[in-house]
Amino acid sequence: MPNIQLLSPSEARKIAAGEVIERPAHMVKELLENAIDAGATSISLYATQAGKTQLRIIDNGCGMDAADARACFLPHATSKIAVLEDLETISTYGFRGEALASIAAISKVTLITKRTTDQLGVKITYTEDTLSSEEQVACSTGTEFIIDDLFYNTPARKKFLKQDETEWNAIQQAVHAFCFSHTHIHFKIYHNHKQQLNAPSVASARDRAAQIWGPDVADFFIPIKSASITDQLGLHITGFVTNHQFWRYGKTHTNFFVNNRWVKNTELNKALFKGYLGVLPPERFPGALIFFTINQAEIDVNIHPKKEEVRFSKPGIVTTALTNAVKETLNNAVTEHFQAPSVPRCPEDSTTSFMPEMKPFPIQQINNPWPMNEHSIAMPDVFDLEQHPASLPIQKHTAVPQIFQPQEDSPTQLEVTPAATESPPYRVLGQLMNTYILCSHHDELVMIDQHAAHERVLYERRTSFFDEAHGSLLLFPEVITLTASLIQHLLTWQEFFGKQGILFDALGTNEIAIRSAPPQLRGPSLTTVLTDAAYFIEEHGSLDRAAFTSKFNEHVHSHMACKAAVKAGDTLSLPAMEQLIKDLMDVDNRFICVHGRPTLWSLNKQEIEKKFRRI
Ligand code: ADP
Ligand code: MG
Helix, strand or coil, X not given: CCCCXXXXXXXXXXXXXXXXXXXXXXXXXXXXXXXXXXXXXXXXXXXXXXXXXXXXXXXXCCCCCHHHHHHCXXXXXXXXXXCHHHHHHCCCCCCCCCHHHXXXXXXXXXXXXXXXXXXXXXXXXXXXXXXXXXXXXXXXCEEEEEEEXXXXXXXXXXXXXXXXXXXXXXXXXXXXXXXXXXXXXEEEEEECCEEEEEECCCCCHHHHHHHHHCHHHHCCEEEXXXXXXXXXXXXXXXXXXXXXXXXXXXXCCEEEEEXXXXXECHHHHHHHXXXXXXXXXXXXXXXXXXXXXXXXXXXXXCCCCCCCECEECCHHHXXXXXXXXXXXXXXXXXXXXXXXXXXXXXXXXXXXXXXCCCCCCCCHHHHCCCCCCHHHHHCCCCCCCCCCCCCCCHHHHCCCCCCCCCCCXXXXXXXXXXXXXXXXXXXXXXXXXXXXXXXXXXXXXXXXXXXXXXXXXXXXXXXXXXXXCCCEEEEEEEEEECCHHHHHHHHHCHHXXXXXXXXXEEECCCEEEEEEECCCCCCHHHHHHHHHHHHHXXXXXXXXXXXXXXXXXXXXXXXXXXXHCCCCCCCECHXXXXXXXXXXXXXXXXXECCCCCECEEEECHHHHHHHCCCC
16 A cells, blocks of 8 residues: 555545536536525526536626635635534525535636625636636626636546536526526526526416426426325425326426425435326326425435435325325316316317316325225235126125126126116217217217226226135136246246136146136136236346336236226127216226326317307
């Protein structure tokens, strides 16, 4: 080992700076926070080459006098806290006095600033981490930082910068987050001399979503309605989440704020997605602008050099409250729609739309008598056969409408429960192409995809009962031939299939013989479900056990629902159609099938009248 040497203060600062500023977006975040802490109501950002060559941020905040302008670049120079205890009550973003010192250590900085009370402002330049010039200048009140040549003196860091497009995306995300959390501020952003966003102050985060992502996207956002507020932590959750009709392949439209600070927290993400379970197709992400307020003493933001992460003193309470709030919100939106008479939509809307005003749906809370927990959400492991008249007596479950089995002979008959004779809110007009059920609902013409609807009904029923299912013995065992490894996968999950009413044994290394199966899953459907399950295990088996079990459950259940559901092309009798609609309206997540396709859409009065040019 060579001898220990002390780093020079300037080298040490360059190294430390890397902790705070790894990329231009971090610099943007720090400078925006400072502008906001200074009370700015207008902030403009100009970047060239994604801030690698230059970044300028101009605010109309309180400004600094010459002495502060010089001092602000010193390490640990802050006007925001004096002692550690101040952190418990802090309301500003900054408090460590690190940002400007870090920026000055790794770039060339110019600062122009003036307070309202001063006639003239001051212009200061910092290079090589030292003050290189200072002069009085005429300028407007507020502060302008110009950062040139980021990482010019730390090539190792510069090398890790990504392409301009990636860095610019990160900058935009950071700016957008502040747009959402500070709706009273007018933000303007420019990249390579082109304006990218001009967002004057607005009333709500949803209005910001309209400015940033466009009104079409903002329309999907519904306000969070939540009774789940805990006094204990002073916890409140507000904001907006998207309905079931919106999803993205990434988390680009998801932002969390804790006491108005933009934070990243994987637990919050998980809790959010849990609220959407069964509402969105797998691997799709909703939009969310969620604001938590919580007693400052219950959180720690000082756990990450960039203050991007937050630690809650009682994370379980916060995440459960979030999941419940999301579920409640989605649920309320549905209930409201069905209680309210049909609301006419604005005439300039497109002529047909897939239930655009019908906000989202779901949720276990309405029907599910079991308390929500990890397992009831993620691992619905039952295939409930009680709904199938073929296997159980009808009278046992008059409260649960019976589902029919498609028969060879048409029209397909549905066993109708006594309740189905009540006048239905949906009046069936007929069947179109043996695939869609047409009905009227208030002033709307509603078209229902019979397969998608039935699939959803079966799926929801299965996942909302927690007793084990029973298959019935097959007259002749069904034999499936697959590769040895695929057969082995099925044998590993033999017990799981047993719970779904599917019993089988190995026949040598390449075959299994199925002895028993749920009645609606016979023949080709049964073979398809099991073969598909074997491939699924092969593909995803390397996941950790819990993640796999939940994915597998979801997959098998949705596949079984799909196979057991009435098909497009099946003729349905009028009572069968009425029963199906009634059943659909009874289950959660009724507006999308298990693959994420809509189960129904509507044309409202206004749209119909527009077609006939009555309006
Ligand atoms: P911190 O924000 O943690 O206090 P910074 O290094 O970010 O540390 O800033 C140091 C100080 O410089 C701040 O405490 C503040 O007094 C001053 N300052 C920085 N930016 C601005 C600005 N845009 N307007 C007014 N004062 C500012
Ligand atoms: Mg700061």
